[in-house]
Amino acid sequence: MGAKVWQLRVVVVVVGMGIVAAGAAEFAYDGFGGAGLALDGMATVTPAGLLQLTNDTTMPKGHAFHPEPVTFRRPVGSAGGGATAAAAMSSFSTTFVFAIVSEFLDLSTSGFAFLAAPATDLSTAMPNQYLGMFNGTDNGDPRNRIFAVEFDTVRNPEFADINNNHVGVDVNSLNSSAAEAAGYYDDATGAFRNLSLISREPMQVWVDYDAATAEITVAMAPARSPRPKRPLLSKRIDLSTVITDTAYVGFSSASSIVLVKHYVLGWSFRLDGEAPALNYAKLPKLPRIGSKPPSRALTIALPIAAAAAALAALVVGLLLLRRRLRYAELREDWEVEFGPQRFAFKDLYDATGGFKDKWMLGAGGFGRVYKGVLPGPGTPIAVKKVSHHSRQGMKEFVAEVVSIGHFRHRNLVQLLGYCRRKGELLLVYDYMPYGSLDKYLHGRADEPVLGWTQRLHIIRGVAAGLLYMHEDWKQVVIHRDIKASNVLLDGDMNGRLGDFGLARLHDHGADPQSTRVVGTMGYLAPELVRTGKATTLSDVFAFGVFLLEVACGRRPVEEDADTDTGDCFLLVDWVLGHWRNGSITSAVDARLGSHYDAAEVDLVLRLGLACLHPSPAARPSMRRVTQYLDGSAPLPELAATYMSFNSFVGMERYRPLFDSWSVRQTTAAMSVATMSDIGLSGGR
Template sequence: MLANSFAAAFLLLNIISFSASQQAEFTFNGFTGANLTLDDVAYIESNGLLRLTNDTFQMKGHAFHPSPIHFGSTTSSFSTTFVFAIISEYLDLSGHGIAFFISPSKNLSSALPSQYLGLLNIQNNGNLTNHIFAVELDTIYSSEFQDINDNHVGIDINSLKSSRSYFAGYYADDSGAFQNLSLYSRKAMQVWVEYDSQETQINVTLSPIGKSKPIKPLLSYTYNLSTVLNDSMYVGFSSSTGSVHTSHYILGWSFKLNGAAPSIDLSKLPKLPRTTPKDRSKVLDIVLPLASAAFVLILVVFIFLYMKRRFKYAELLEDWEVEFGPHRFTYKDLYRATNGFKENELLGSGGFGRVYRGVLPVSKLEVAVKRVSHESRQGMKQFIAEVVSIGRLRHRNLVQLLGYCRRKGELLLVYDYMPNGSLDKYLYDQEKPMLNWNQRFKIIKGVASGLLYLHEDWEQVVIHRDVKASNVLLDCELNGRLGDFGLARLYDHGTDPQTTHVVGTMGYLAPELARTGKATPLTDVFAFGAFMLEVVCSKRPVEPGARGERIILVDQVLEHWKNGTLDEIVDAKLGECYTVEEVEMVLKLGMLCSHPLPGARPSMRQVMQYLEGDTPLPELSAAYMNFSMLAMLQTEGFDSYVMSYPSTMTSFSGLSGGR
């Protein structure tokens, strides 16, 4: 009898569970009074908007349906639709996106913002134990996840490397033509996510708000989610920001197991905040008498003050610069941002110019403003065109060049502000905290990833021409970001780079530059080799000796390698707190990249494969690497050049022949 009672109770629980899983359904036409679980910076505004991020840097926000959904041991079919909007302070920049996701837990405290979208982190990304399914609306290109661009939709399974992705947009029902959409257009859009458990097919569809659901999905992917999802799972949204002020909104949401998600009543959705200035109230025109001598005097004084103010903020603007408008800052804004370029805002100075910290008056974005003199107007049009092109680079390990301004004899370049300053301060300044090996190795790999993007993954080939520790800046998480593109050159893939002036910094200059005058990806690789040795050893590539001679770091490393004493050249501040295999690999790779013969150096793609451990470093012999860098530099004719230009990072005089 007792056994029968237990059996009946067990059967009843199964029936209840099955019934709940079959009937899991909810609809939110706005979120006023909604019972959601929110964390980090996510909150519900008074008008019912669900705001996942709140205009802050490097933050994340989550919103969950409070109760778990019972998908069953063999995952049930489900359907969800939601309306979202992404509003950035810039029309052509955003960060980082939104994801609808299904997770076994509501605790995502270990997840990271930026490119990890608040879902995963560098340790667990790609782990099968995550049991996470997500559809990402990604607005930043992240090369480490092999993103297709900075405006795409992706299906993610246990990883931010999408299993399937496509450009944001939809297929028109009438013509079948693909229509592009900008995810951060500041306009509301609707997404449908559907899973058919019988066909094991995932469909994702995107459409502008108010347009009926397109017949053809944007993405279709066959995958059995029973291998990913547990019986009991949570559904919700995640979002994160990077270095650009961005707000991510959800306006409405519906979900259903084993059926089509209920329609969202668009007429009940809350309004998005205004993104354009309000119309000014009309003021009646007042005609003042012109006969009054007092009025004439006031008018003259007003014109004098106005012209004086105009002269104070006067800029150099030519007709050809009109097309670069969105990338041009006004001198007035930069003057105010830096408090008039006051000394207490100075971040650094040298032959390259002076760099100031600033806060833009409207957006409140922290920036670094570099002031560089330019007397020659010849070649300026090409130079500005390249500055604007470089401003379109998007990579987490590159300092974002936001734009420029020209005034009289000055060129002002505006960059993202990096709160931790340059890497060389951490290597040589005793007052800075020491970087441990893991931090240094992470910085080396980050800079390598940025160079790979410049050389191979962007629409043009970008040669940086000044890779060194002082041009690697550290963000708030001590990620290395390659900056200072003042000397960079661009050319199309498959074409031959043009001869130009030799610019760069002694110790990082490839020997062939003095002979050919051509900067190539392999000359950047040479500089990166010197950079790797510098980071491991905390020694500059070329240092003065006691008797006036130059001490070449790569020669020192080579000598220690031949003697089997590589540990003696490693920065003593690291002590024994480092991975010997990693340090030796980086030192050997640094020597290989610094080989005087360009053909002997690896490409940046090969360098990344070595650093990530995907490919073992080739066996190197002492005979293969046996060279004297100082002798090579003297042979190639660098001596006279170095004596004249000990550090040529200032070289904007090369405008006539390129930068």
């Protein structure tokens, strides 16, 4: 087990006064015990000698490389005895046996890839669909200098994947240069035979590059089968423009919410020749999947156990019946029209592991949020549990939930539907793998710092989502709770506005009805505190606070830690002071250092102040906001007259509340809405 062969063969020929060196690197691993691979992240070698690229740890990705770099370019002597030599790309061949073992027979996470990279440090790469090789910024960048063959078990539309079971040739990008469904061509009949990458069965792959023709060929077949004569795919790509003179060869994979293990059983490689054949007799065995065969004693005891099991099943059945009657769903006649948007509680219970604490994503003033995976399609979801103890206003509230569920915008979290039980309302959303934005703005010191470019991208996305809600949908939707903790980040780190529990709808051209003050302290427009009437312009005000929060990396309201008076730090006053002093860009998040565009920071902060005008009529609409952010319209200069007093935007109205509620910097935000405010225990 774990036999290793590693050879470096060099032939030197003297021609006149020039030296021509031709080299061939060769290695073979029949198992990886003692192989000395360069490993990081999740990658490990099991005691049995298997290379395991993914596991059930919290590490997001894993890589395994041959410990020494391979010299892909060989010097070629010049004619006439000159000493000048040019580097020519070498042909190469590799073969390996792998197996993908999923927790579920019909569901998998993203796959893995064989790759040649200029270095083993891929720390900037992202997990999930990026396979630990690229990220949302550098995908497609020719400076990556990475060649890979991917074996992907998830269809990612953003990379134009052909299906969820394919093999692709990747050059500096996960948008494959060539791709085919996984399988092989039968030598006898020529028919194509499908191979399921997640079948838990070992398969062998052959990858060859002919430098003379610049052609890559990939073939695969079940393990121990001969190599098919016809390759699965072939593609002409000049790798001399991709692979550096020396590069590391190995494997890369990344994790997701589904437990999947990627194994490599054996691997060989050779320059300028066919890769050495693997010795199947020495390859390590895959771990047992499922239970062991029943023993003889078990066979004898089976009738007794069956009778006991039947009795136990009867008892369990009675308990389940009692539980079902006690915790049955609450369903009324008027909900029939909302059928497609209503989820069965059992499905949500199973999806979230019974709403256990380990599945909880977070908790707020309106309930807890849990991660889940829907049975069947395997769709990841987030489920918010909200308490309610009254039927008043529930019909109207559910109707609005269902209406919002028809949103279709890339910068809004998709509200998939709801479920009702006695004392509980469950709202089901798309799952956002990177959580809420405030974690990156106000998290611990060891949390990664969002760069300015990424922050501006998120700001523009949220603005586009709000414009859709205010003007482009069939009704006007007022969010009423815009803040960083309600902006979630999807798998591509795009900002999506979510949590529509406080949203209100009305027809275009109609005035919104008055209601109680709801929202979060620090984001409330002064007219909302005075009149209780939420409008699109009160949303614009909250968006202005959000702009300052993202650019400055500080909460709208913080307890002033530098004094003993208990006074509150108000972000708006602070930025306004910098603006008055002609140094508004000095308010930018100090963690960014000098890595930001001063003109863009100036635009965002001044636009934030413009959105915070105490007069609603003077604030820009969200359409104008998006035009300012896109540069299609110049932002007007701010007038100094309306920003010349300390109680800007009516913050003095809030100070008694701050004093009585003792705002803490460690507290994410304070909601001033109650369940009655959203119609769950009173009128709307």
